[in-house]
Amino acid sequence: MPDKPKIGFYWCASCGGCEESVVDLAEDILMVTGAVDIVFWPVAMDFKKSDVEKMDDGSILATMVNGAIRTSEQEEMARLIRRKSKIVIAYGSCAHLGGIPSLANEFEKAEILKYIYSDAPSVINKEETYPLTEFKHNGRYVTLPVFRNIVRTLDQVIDVDYYLPGCPPTPKLLKQAVLTLLSGELPPKGAVLAPDYALCEECPRKKTKPDNVSFTQFVKPHMMLIDKEKCLLAQGVICMGPATRAGCEALCINGNMPCSGCFGPTSRVKDQGAKILSSICSNIEAKSEDEIDTLLNGIPDPVGTFYRYGLAASLLRKKIQEGK
Amino acid sequence: MYSTNGNNIPRIGFYICHCGHNIASIVDVVEVQKYAATLPGVTVSRDYKYMCSDPGQELIQQDIKEHNLNRIVVASCSPLLHEHTFRLAAEKAGLNPYYFHMVNVRENVSWVHDNKEQATEKAKDLARAAIKRVFFHKPLEKKTVQIKPDVLIVGGGIAGIHSALTIANAGKHVYLVEREPTIGGHMAMFDKTFPTLDCAACILTPKMSAVKSHPNITLWTYSEVEKIDGFVGNYKATIKRKPRYVNEELCVGCLDCIEACIYKEAKYPDEFNLGLSKRKPIYIPFPQATPQVVLFDPETCIDFKSHRCKKTCIEACERNAIDLKQTAKFEEIEVGTVIISTGFKTYDPKLSPQYGYGKLPNVYTSLEIERLVNASGPTAGEVVTRDGKKPESVGIIHCVGSRDEKSNKWCSRVCCMYSLKLAHLIKEHTGAEVYNFYIDMRTPGKGYEEFYDKFMNEGVHFIRGRVAEVTDWALVPEEENKLTIRVEDTLIGVVRRIPVDMVVLSVGLEPREDASEIRRMFNISCSSEGFFLERHPKLAPVNTFTDGIFIAGACQGPKDIPDTVAQAGAAAEALSLISAGKIELEPNTAQVIEKYCSGCKSCIPLCPYTAISFKEDIKKAYINEALCKGCGTCVAACPSGSITQNMFEDEQIFSEIEGLLKFAGIELEEKEVEHA
């Protein structure tokens, strides 16, 4: 047994879906547990920080960290894991690009706290109690992690070796990644462990995309009956496919929903949202300002549409309010 | 940190030019020079009075050799002006010219700022950005393409005719494609031409026959370009030859068939005479039409309608040239260059209803009068009104559909002159009193003012003012049965009513109806009023933005015959391309990285030069490098980053931006403390 390579899983700012996806390996998980020792997986087994601290530096072959980084505690854990692991893999959209949690970068920290602790309709907080990082009670200190100003990707905090994209990554990609790690034939550092072309390449509706989409309107998926055969862009539904890395085998499209971009951009693109925007805007039919405005009414939430999974990793990163 | 093409560590030479006082009076060039010397990679940094001068260029060349420089940055004027100069200088010293980069500290700095300190700082910013950028430059090779020697000319007016003869006389083959059944264009309609008043036919007809008989000219009349693709030097065109129902090789233009037509009287409006006379279903546009070949109008020929005509025409034709079963023929040709000389159309005066054209029978357009005064026109040169009377007084109204906010804003340039000509000819033919109503007389040109002077002395009346109205509503007995022209005579400041027998509207020149289709087909541009756009009004007046496609004559904008013929120098441009035999293409082109292209087709409709196509077999986009002009539209729009462009690669652009921003005090890497 001591020969088996050690693997860890950890989570930061995430929904838990990534952890589920590990379980989604189904019977293949036996293959994984047969080949490796899982030495750290808080969601499934009881581990304490001190357990990890006791391990030798570099003694874990690879740790898959999911979730974005918002708090000081997540930072600390990420750094600890970095020390203990030979390879760190950012697992899933949040660790890779910031994910949905990083949409919070549209708001100032104070705004967020005020909403959560005072203004949200379900909250009554007459005393205006806000969380403190340190609180003395009966002579003892209680501490809470610091809530940072912005949400960051894992590689904005520690050095990351590989990325498994997706919200969440598919079991197939996870299995491939584990097999690659075990094979010892490692890809170049920094690689995203998925194909480097866009989703259209593997989209079953590719042949129905017209040469000139020439958008006349944008419709949100719930507002129409979507034709199951036809390219979604050709139907005026924003599909992130052309700007999104392939590898999911068009899961959403097969469910008759547009790609929302969770695999992030290809290696050649710095900013996924900007890229799809420049592509879509170049292809709109509207010419006059009024026509353009009407057309744009079909996209009520541009950041949530084009940067749903990647705001933290994008060139925008966060909203800066005037005067700050 | 820097990928610098293998072991090729950058050794940058930086040069800033004083441009006399142009740059040095605002930018402290010595300070910029000293600053650049401190930047990583810079081996040599100098300032010099005139970098573009021979000694300036030699300075660079010497440094390349002595200091083994492998990147050159020159901060001087606009790249439009001297990029080529410096690239060539670098090349002569053995450096790939694309290792050179230019910074514009004149137009972008010294000419637009007056604060010396800030201007110097800005020059440093730009220098730094360029120095960061050249780290990532790559050696590039220019591609050459061969130029096919044959030329396609579209439109056989005087512009097309003159160009065709110039090229054919130089020994190159021309395909001249004319839409109408004859060449000649507008000029063929005129009797005399200003300013010399020489007979239009006497100059034009010999040229027309020369075109017809020239061994180097293939003349296709009654034909249109159906399709064209390709790129400079290598165009493939399909020409549609509409059926005349007469075999062009056999017909000799004896016109016996017209005589024999079952219609004894001509019954249908004659297009060439603008409906002022009649023709039969089989006709020839005018006696000197070239080629001398008749044609059928299937709309009016009985046999096309009912197949029940006796076909006396066929019987009359000894050469069996008539072929009622003829269909359109398509010719495929390959040419290296194209000249577009499709001319103009005249303004439709019905759009200015105050002048009564189309309602008042004795209101004519200038073009109609050209036919009336023409010895071979519908009245054999007699000027008579529609009711057959010789006019005693005639009013010529200038600027109809020109210089007018409501129709066309531009001056049509030829109307003042042809109005003078027509005034003279009408007076000569009828002895009538002729009034010219003008806003301003525009007669610039050799001998033109003299032409105007002559007719002022001849007794033609000139009234300055824009005509308000032409009416047949008589207010006084003298106006009965006349057309009254109401105008404010601005020279004496009174409103006048002048009764005349005939009104001539000097209609302006406009782009042809199909100009925008032609523009799309040949991938050229139009200026706002719709005439074809030249690449540069002074430096490249007959070139377009598409290499190998030239424009000549009035399709580029209103002009008279002398200017049109001068512009047929487009022929010279085409010839110079042909004799060079090949052309070098700038390597700043875009290319699709095939293995990464997902076939999303986002780029396909965007290319303004239609350089991008979709390869159906492999389902990927493909850029024809010979057509690509390097505008970068597709590169920016490719959503998966699978199109790259030489000289504008991401790392080049980002390092340049970084150079700029760093200097402006913006740190790109944010520190963690900021987030706490």
Ligand SMILES: Cc1cc2nc3c(=O)[nH]c(=O)nc-3n(C[C@H](O)[C@H](O)[C@H](O)COP(=O)(O)OP(=O)(O)OC[C@H]3O[C@@H](n4cnc5c(N)ncnc54)[C@H](O)[C@@H]3O)c2cc1C
């Ligand atoms: C009333 C009037 C009087 C004038 N008098 C004088 C004068 O006395 N002196 C003077 O110097 N200038 C005069 N001009 C100006 C003169 O007409 C122009 O300068 C001259 O005709 C311009 O020649 P062009 O070959 O460019 O165009 P055009 O004469 O218009 O010839 C264009 C030719 O192209 C053909 N064509 C068009 N489209 C196509 C197509 N898509 N495919 C194939 N063929 C096509 C047309 O059928 C035509 O034959 C006068 C103009 C007017 C309106």
Ligand code: SF4
């Ligand atoms: S760079 Fe411009 S010219 Fe070249 S292919 Fe792309 S869109 Fe066309």
